[in-house]
Amino acid sequence: MDQLHDMLVAVGQWAWEYLVPHSESTHQPFLGFALGSMGNVLKSYVGFIVLGTFIYLFFLRRKGEPFSLLGALKHLFPESIYTHRSFKVGLAWLPFSWVANFVLFAGLTIGAGAVQVWLLRHYGAVAWAVPAGGWAVLLQVVFTLLGADIARFAWHYQGHKVAFFWEFHKGHHSPEVLHPIFIRTHPVDMFIRLLYMNAGGGLLGGGLMYLCGVEASATGALYMTYIGAILHVLQGFEHSHVPISFGRALDKIFYPPHFHPFHHGAQLKHRDKNFGITGGLTLWDQLAGTLYIPEPGEKPILGASMEELGDNNPHRTLWRFLKGPFFAAAATIRRTDRPLQPSGTS
Numbered sequence: 113m114d115q116l117h118d119m120l121v122a123v124g125q126w127a128w129e130y131l132v133p134h135s136e137s138t139h140q141p142f143l144g145f146a147l148g149s150m151g152n153v154l155k156s157y158v159g160f161i162v163l164g165t166f167i168y169l170f171f172l173r174r175k176g177e178p179f180s181l182l183g184a185l186k187h188l189f190p191e192s193i194y195t196h197r198s199f200k201v202g203l204a205w206l207p208f209s210w211v212a213n214f215v216l217f218a219g220l221t222i223g224a225g226a227v228q229v230w231l232l233r234h235y236g237a238v239a240w241a242v243p244a245g246g247w248a249v250l251l252q253v254v255f256t257l258l259g260a261d262i263a264r265f266a267w268h269y270q271g272h273k274v275a276f277f278w279e280f281h282k283g284h285h286s287p288e289v290l291h292p293i294f295i296r297t298h299p300v301d302m303f304i305r306l307l308y309m310n311a312g313g314g315l316l317g318g319g320l321m322y323l324c325g326v327e328a329s330a331t332g333a334l335y336m337t338y339i340g341a342i343l344h345v346l347q348g349f350e351h352s353h354v355p356i357s358f359g360r361a362l363d364k365i366f367y368p369p370h371f372h373p374f375h376h377g378a379q380l381k382h383r384d385k386n387f388g389i390t391g392g393l394t395l396w397d398q399l400a401g402t403l404y405i406p407e408p409g410e411k412p413i414l415g416a417s418m419e420e421l422g423d424n425n426p427h428r429t430l431w432r433f434l435k436g437p438f439f440a441a442a443a444t445i446r447r448t449d450r451p452l453q454p455s456g457t458s
Contacts, residue, residue, distance in 0.1 A: 227318025259317025
């Protein structure tokens with residue numbers, strides 16, 4: 113086991129040094145980066161409890177109800193959710209979810225910078241440059257987040273609008289309860305998502321950095337780590353019953369957590385809506401005509417479709433969740449007499 117551990121660390125260290133400028137890679141060794149990223153995932157659970165408790169006690173607690181931390185925890189972790197069959201099926205997916213979160217987080221942190229460095233080494237510097245300092249760091253962060261946001265929206269839109277990809281993405285929508293403990297995603301869907309966000313997002317973000325004369329820096333990557341950790345906590349509320357809004361005005365610009373449960377709605381009016389992610393721009397949904405702003409107090413019925421709830425849920429076991437999409441996706445290739453988007457997708 114020690115030899116395997118050493119080999120994995122060595123491979124990771126090689127990739128880390130290859131992707132990040134050598135003069136900066138020594139600031140943070142790969143193993144420390146990996147442990148720190150996994151730590152951020154675990155901290156997001158603590159963040160959900162702390163922030164969720166505050167929201168409950170000061171905004172959601174019923175009038176006259178006692179100021180109780182136990183009451184807040186009962187609200188955050190209701191028995192109806194954590195004893196539901198959907199939760200039990202997804203619980204087995206938790207270790208894979210942790211690994212996927214690390215890979216995604218690492219790619220977002222270094223992807224755009226790696227592309228910028230590659231372009232700089234192969235094509236030389238552009239005729240103009242942003243001086244190193246605050247503005248350069250700010251632009252590095254903005255371009256990295258913007259590239260990832262556009263790439264993720266493209267992946268998500270494709271996952272719903274193309275029948276073949278929907279069958280792999282559908283497993284993320286088949287749960288009938290939402291919770292922040294883990295996000296159930298089929299491995300094929302996760303691979304496509306990582307490809308879009310790490311490669312596509314890296315190309316977009318790194319390309320913008322290169323064209324604008326912004327040089328990648330360890331400081332920018334560090335700020336990305338901080339921002340990523342904050343967004344990861346807020347994104348945990350996307351898959352929960354605890355509503356968080358940025359305010360009516362900001363909700364029209366930046367995607368808030370409470371928009372996302374309606375993306376998981378089984379009702380027709382909620383299907384194929386709100387493809388964005390917390391902290392990202394609602395602009396893409398507005399341009400695609402897919403933005404859905406819920407009414408005050410509105411709650412969605414959760415599931416892939418109204419026809420696939422309860423005993424009709426195609427992913428009632430972990431094995432069916434993993435195996436089923438391969439057969440369903442293959443069937444979409446043979447069907448040539450139907451539209452790309454399956455009837456009843458969400």
